[in-house]
């Protein structure tokens with residue numbers, strides 16, 4: 094059975110029961126270590142302890158060449174595709190906020206699709222997301238659904254709640270005199286302008302990019318962005334045996350549409366997100382809150398990855414220089 098997010102809330106398979114299982118799982122750990130260097134050129138994926146979990150806190154460790162020492166161990170909670178509305182009640186958004194805050198991250202990144210198709214949903218979801226807390230703040234970009242419903246209204250509501258909305262611009266995070274750049278762009282199919290967002294970022298400076306749509310990967314790689322955080326695909330949302338999902342049917346399959354991948358010197362993490370669209374169901378594709386930890390890499394990735402060298406599991410091999 095898929096997950097009907099709207100109900101029930103109580104009982105073992107209710108939202109509260111699922112949330113408790115997620116917290117327990119998080120407390121036990123469950124780390125995905127994307128160690129590109131030191132002889133481990135493939136992501137090391139520890140097996141999921143509960144493959145049937147309907148909401149998962151993943152813990153990707155991302156090794157970034159050039160990461161300033163002051164940002165070693167920097168933790169980011171990534172929330173995307175909340176889609177507050179008919180299929181996801183406000184209580185579920187509040188639970189997500191509570192879980193994110195319990196992780197006590199350095200930064201929270203929101204990568205769009207806060208609503209699905211109703212302007213009346215903008216204000217309530219912004220108020221609940223306004224309770225998010227992180228040491229360096231909460232940053233957001235807008236998704237395609239936000240543009241359809243009203244980009245200006247969504248951005249205004251988020252800003253009113255203290256969330257910094259990055260619309261084709263960047264900001265600088267500072268720690269002990271060292272800098273990490275954080276850029277954000279509008280949705281790729283609307284007003285995304287990556288060159289504008291990166292204007293003023295020094296060449297070679299470590300840079301994170303928030304983009305709703307992972308389709309920005311080739312542009313990001315051309316600009317040598319360090320890491321892209323994206324959503325949009327919902328991980329396919331409904332993943333049928335043999336048939337797969339709507340994204341897997343397209344050219345390129347699930348490349349750059351789910352989890353970790355890289356292109357050239359640019360790494361990307363695509364979350365399965367929180368909510369649903371079209372149908373209120375997830376099947377073999379649990380919702381996800383990535384809790385990323387940035388770690389330094391001692392050697393640079395080998396540029397570029399072209400031509401694509403795709404591993405048997407569908408991931409691109411990223412090689413390190415020797």
Ligand SMILES: [Fe+2]
Pocket residue numbers: 174176206236238325326327370
């Ligand atoms: Fe979405």
